[in-house]
């Protein structure tokens with residue numbers, strides 16, 4: 496197969512929410528493609544705003560063994576191939592430190608930004624659709640602070656204040672995330688290549704939101720996965736300029752078709 500004959504080392508690096516999963520957390524249509532990639536020895540590396548606890552659970556359920564980037568690039572985890580012990584590469588700042596920054600931002604902004612972890616379980620369930628144990632896994636935050644999206648009129652000022660305090664904010668579909676300044680998904684992938692001593696690994700990246708932009712920008716094959724209403728407005732410019740390709744269907748179905756198309760083109 497050409498992929499191996501070329502000796503090119505491809506990684507599939509993928510966002511989870513809205514990309515590999517739809518907004519009901521369904522990823523069934525992607526499972527045969529994940530299995531196929533596994534047979535081809537192409538790693539599938541989750542790169543998500545989710546917590547390590549959530550991704551560990553997901554990996555177990557769908558049979559993934561490759562490293563995983565969590566909390567929007569705040570940390571990377573993986574298993575040593577021989578000992579199976581988990582390693583940890585920390586890139587961001589601790590939750591408690593970021594939590595104090597969120598307090599400072601709130602007071603400067605004159606608007607109380609509400610962390611996800613301060614909501615009741617019922618409120619979290621209504622906001623995220625998560626229930627039971629899944630809520631506990633989502634609250635196990637170490638390297639980022641998710642908070643409720645403030646009204647749009649605060650958005651610009653919020654970014655400016657955060658930047659002045661050495662923090663970055665990414666707006667997601669359901670909430671925003673506060674991270675250490677300079678932490679993002681793209682930087683995490685570059686650090687992972689260094690850590691695994693695979694500087695020549697080529698990246699097929701898939702994402703659906705603003706927080707995926709730094710990941711798509713460092714990829715060799717960047718793919719935007721649309722929602723049912725089309726691609727996220729933050730990513731449209733990259734698609735129209737031809738920098739990013741657009742998956743032919745929403746969520747996991749589009750994810751599968753786009754990945755299979757790229758890999759099949761290699762095999763020709």
Ligand SMILES: [Mg+2]
Nearest residue numbers: 510512513704
């Ligand atoms: Mg997403």
